[in-house]
Amino acid sequence: MKNRGLKRLLLALCLLASPALAVQPDEILADPAQEARARTLSRELRCLVCQNENIDDSDAQLARDLRLLLRERIVAGDTDAQAMAFITARYGEFVLLNPPATGANLVLWLAGPAALLAGGALAFAVMRRRSRSSEAESLSAEEKARLETLLKD
Template sequence: MRHAFALTLCLALLAAPAWAVKPDEILADPALEARARDLSRVLRCPVCQSENIDDSNADLARDLRLLVRERLVAGDSDDEVIAFVVARYGEYVLFDPPASGSTLLLWLAGPAMLLGGGAMALLWLRKRAQIQPAALSAEEEARLQEILRK
């Protein structure tokens, strides 16, 4: 009995993001609904920022889900729907923005910082390898031997 409850609880927690889409939002045509779900997964919620609009419970995410479905019912292609949403909300709503214009800097910043950090680490290691310890004087050597014998 306890195992059945735990399994039910786990399944309910896994299905939690699916609760964001309300029954009144779902389209009657299964093909259009599948397209709407696919599009909703690539659009970021401007309020939640880390969730797609399909998983978000924010009011703006609901408005965007309805807008996507409205555009699909109107006959827009997937690219036209995304272009429409981007025109209204900017490229920020895309989880995977194209590498062009202002986003090109963001796409290149990560690899550039990685290469720069690697170059700095390499230079530091090379400089460290070149440093030779100073030789001990005769007095220091004698004192060291005395300490080691004790």
């Protein structure tokens, strides 16, 4: 009986341990449609302090400022693209969690696949070289003759 109660307690604690959003109640917009847009867009913006966290999940003051700025732009009537362009113009492309693959960013987008291809080509070349230099070529004449007699038996 104790085991069952313990399992229930652990399950309840796991359900309560879901990640909490850093959006404060005073930041939430009155219009649910605008708030949904703000939440969607804020998941695409990087916290400049935390760097690998979106502004919706960050407790940093700068992330709060970005959330408020984004909501101001949405309330002002900006489209999603206009609001993102405004923030990108002010903070640079670094603020985007998924920057566009253009210009200098193209090098970053292509560096990973290029390194993977180069590593694969290097591994292929090494394996090919190893297969060409077989063990039989490195044996002396006596060893080759003994190997042939062993293989015949």
